Amino acid sequence: xxxxxxxxxxxxxxxxxxxxxxxxxxxxxxxxxxxxxxxxxxxxxxxxxxxxxxxxxxxxxxxxxxxxxxxxxxxxxxxxxxxxxxxxxxxxxxxxxxxxxxxxxxxxxxxxxxxxxxxxxxxxxxxxxxxxxxxxxxxxxxxxxxxxxxxxxxxxxxxxxxxxxxxxxxxxxxxxxxxxxxxxxxxxxxxxxxxxxxxxxxxxxxxxxxxxxxxxxxxxxxxxxxxxxxxxxxxxxxxxxxxxxxxxxxxxxxxxxxxxxxxxxxxxxxxxxxxxxxxxxxxxxxxxxxxxxxxxxxxxxxxxxxxxxxxxxxxxxxxxxxxxxxxxxxxxxxxxxxxxxxxxxxxxxxxxxxxxxxxxxxxxxxxxxxxxxxxxxxxxxxxxxxxxxx
Amino acid sequence: xxxxxxxxxxxxxxxxxxxxxxxxxxxxxxxxxxxxxxxxxxxxxxxxxxxxxxxxxxxxxxxxxxxxxxxxxxxxxxxxxxxxxxxxxxxxxxxxxxxxxxxxxxxxxxxxxxxxxxxxxxxxxxxxxxxxxxxxxxxxxxxxxxxxxxxxxxxxxxxxxxxxxxxxxxxxxxxxxxxxxxxxxxxxxxxxxxxxxxxxxxxxxxxxxxxxxxxxxxxxxxxxxxxxxxxxxxxx
Ligand SMILES: Nc1ncnc2c1ncn2[C@@H]1O[C@H](COP(=O)(O)OP(=O)(O)O)[C@@H](O)[C@H]1O
Ligand SMILES: [Mg+2]
Numbered sequence: 001x002x003x004x005x006x007x008x009x010x011x012x013x014x015x016x017x018x019x020x021x022x023x024x025x026x027x028x029x030x031x032x033x034x035x036x037x038x039x040x041x042x043x044x045x046x047x048x049x050x051x052x053x054x055x056x057x058x059x060x061x062x063x064x065x066x067x068x069x070x071x072x073x074x075x076x077x078x079x080x081x082x083x084x085x086x087x088x089x090x091x092x093x094x095x096x097x098x099x100x101x102x103x104x105x106x107x108x109x110x111x112x113x114x115x116x117x118x119x120x121x122x123x124x125x126x127x128x129x130x131x132x133x134x135x136x137x138x139x140x141x142x143x144x145x146x147x148x149x150x151x152x153x154x155x156x157x158x159x160x161x162x163x164x165x166x167x168x169x170x171x172x173x174x175x176x177x178x179x180x181x182x183x184x185x186x187x188x189x190x191x192x193x194x195x196x197x198x199x200x201x202x203x204x205x206x207x208x209x210x211x212x213x214x215x216x217x218x219x220x221x222x223x224x225x226x227x228x229x230x231x232x233x234x235x236x237x238x239x240x241x242x243x244x245x246x247x248x249x250x251x252x253x254x255x256x257x258x259x260x261x262x263x264x265x266x267x268x269x270x271x272x273x274x275x276x277x278x279x280x281x282x283x284x285x286x287x288x289x290x291x292x293x294x295x296x297x298x299x300x301x302x303x304x305x306x307x308x309x310x311x312x313x314x315x316x317x318x319x320x321x322x323x324x325x326x327x328x329x330x331x332x333x334x335x336x337x338x339x340x341x342x343x344x345x346x347x348x349x350x351x352x353x354x355x356x357x358x359x360x361x362x363x364x365x366x367x368x369x370x371x372x373x374x375x376x377x378x379x380x381x382x383x384x385x386x387x388x389x390x
Numbered sequence: 391x392x393x394x395x396x397x398x399x400x401x402x403x404x405x406x407x408x409x410x411x412x413x414x415x416x417x418x419x420x421x422x423x424x425x426x427x428x429x430x431x432x433x434x435x436x437x438x439x440x441x442x443x444x445x446x447x448x449x450x451x452x453x454x455x456x457x458x459x460x461x462x463x464x465x466x467x468x469x470x471x472x473x474x475x476x477x478x479x480x481x482x483x484x485x486x487x488x489x490x491x492x493x494x495x496x497x498x499x500x501x502x503x504x505x506x507x508x509x510x511x512x513x514x515x516x517x518x519x520x521x522x523x524x525x526x527x528x529x530x531x532x533x534x535x536x537x538x539x540x541x542x543x544x545x546x547x548x549x550x551x552x553x554x555x556x557x558x559x560x561x562x563x564x565x566x567x568x569x570x571x572x573x574x575x576x577x578x579x580x581x582x583x584x585x586x587x588x589x590x591x592x593x594x595x596x597x598x599x600x601x602x603x604x605x606x607x608x609x610x611x612x613x614x615x616x617x618x619x620x621x622x623x624x625x626x
Pocket of ligand 1: 405406413414432433434435436438439440441
């Protein structure tokens with residue numbers, strides 16, 4: 001038996017390619033959307049992985065340091081260090097800001113890292129693509145490659161200039177902003193210092209003279225969090241418990257932190273993306289249903305003739321469904337190609353994973369099957385007697 | 391091969407129920423032998439289309455018997471179960487317009503029927519090619535129907551009607567759109583094929599050009615058939 005569906009597709013291939021292409025662009029957008037979500041989750045996980053921490057100690061009662069502001073006195077880490085089961089504890093600050101790069105600004109997350117050693121002090125970028133880690137106490141920076149800075153570039157953060165001595169890779173905030181690592185002391189200063197312009201404006205408004213300078217704090221004694229590594233063999237939950245009890249600080253384990261980042265911060269975006277996916281699915285279904293319905297309408301007489309000469313209903317239904325599925329396959333292929341080529345062009349990290357493609361494909365096929373049902377219903381109602389004149 | 395042609399006895403067809411009931415066919419008797427071509431003529435509204443639909447097994451007669459060869463198809467309300475398969479295997483249709491399937495080439499338009507009957511593609515195409523050759527359109531086998539002339543299309547349509555070697559062919563105004571030369575050609579083909587394949591052919595027509603060629607004619611008036619002897623003129 002020849003496939004009536006494929007023969008009809010070959011005969012009117014222009015319509016199929018054209019519609020399939022339009023459908024494909026929609027599917028491409030859908031895949032990219034799913035990729036944006038996966039990228040956000042992945043960014044969050046990598047942020048946690050690369051921090052090198054097992055516990056996050058933050059201001060009591062906050063969801064810090066990524067989801068909410070958190071301030072912890074910078075001496076607390078010494079107490080934390082002395083807790084049983086704590087292997088390493090290091091202060092860290094995070095500050096999201098715009099920094100000038102050439103004529104443009106880039107949005108970055110400035111990370112203040114405690115002095116120490118790579119692989120031992122939590123918070124340091126674990127791998128560098130080029131250059132070296134920050135070794136001096138002041139005015140050196142490791143920038144993520146995604147920020148666009150190069151080795152030797154000068155970055156102005158607040159009042160000070162930092163020389164880029166190293167480049168990291170895939171070190172981004174949960175928003176996807178590239179990180180810039182600078183010494184902790186500098187970062188603490190930057191976080192609480194107004195920049196020159198603000199100081200100048202402040203002075204002018206106070207109407208005060210030079211004595212106002214004295215009131216401007218030049219340093220502060222707070223950090224956003226303490227990153228903790230646990231001695232192997234100790235339970236993370238137990239260590240977290242004792243820190244909570246003794247220091248009256250909130251402590252999150254890796255699993256809890258991931259829940260905050262992925263479950264709370266990204267959840268709203270996920271819902272938004274989910275809504276878009278639903279709309280796109282409906283639009284795709286409408287397009288497929290409409291085109292298959294139209295193609296079937298154009299064939300009513302042929303269908304009556306086919307039935308009259310003894311074609312079974314299931315052969316006719318299969319013909320229509322084949323066309324809907326073909327449309328879905330063309331659309332999916334076009335969409336997959338579009339998404340693959342378009343993904344790198346998006347400002348945010350777009351992570352296309354096979355399981356999303358697979359479920360996308362299954363969804364497209366399901367939508368096509370459902371969309372063809374209207375046309376199939378109509379075709380099955382065609383009376384073979386219509387082929388014989390009235 | 392043809393068997394014993396088609397035979398109808400006392401066929402009635404009622405449309406509607408109760409007050410609106412009306413008989414489109416009141417008393418139809420026909421008997422067409424294998425190899426015979428008969429005409430079925432009658433004024434508009436006399437019941438030709440209704441009869442053709444009953445003969446074509448797309449509507450059920452209310453009363454009466456219909457036999458194809460030895461097989462009883464309808465018998466006073468009883469009918470064979472699988473009318474779809476019956477139409478495919480036992481009845482050939484030729485319409486006023488060729489009604490070819492536009493997305494199949496000429497060969498597959500004809501081969502489709504044996505394929506539907508379960509033959510392998512190769513066998514079905516071989517069978518189709520035989521018919522196309524008999525109707526002298528084998529050279530257009532690979533063409534799409536839209537590339538063919540009206541006459542060629544009609545011959546392909548006849549080939550499709552004949553390809554499963556049905557005992558009966560129903561032709562519904564097969565010459566209406568054709569000029570007299572081509573109309574005669576179709577009549578000649580139908581007569582030759584009827585003889586060659588031992589098929590009973592019933593031609594519903596208004597066409598004055600071809601009516602004189604029938605040896606036997608069924609007149610239908612108000613749902614009642616009357617048999618007449620035709621002129622049986624040469625169509626050569
Ligand atoms: N589906 C139908 N329902 C009710 N009456 C019908 C139907 N089809 C045909 N008729 C009636 O049956 C009679 C015969 O019609 P038809 O078979 O079409 O005749 P013809 O083809 O010779 O013009 C007419 O009176 C017509 O109105
Ligand atoms: Mg009629």
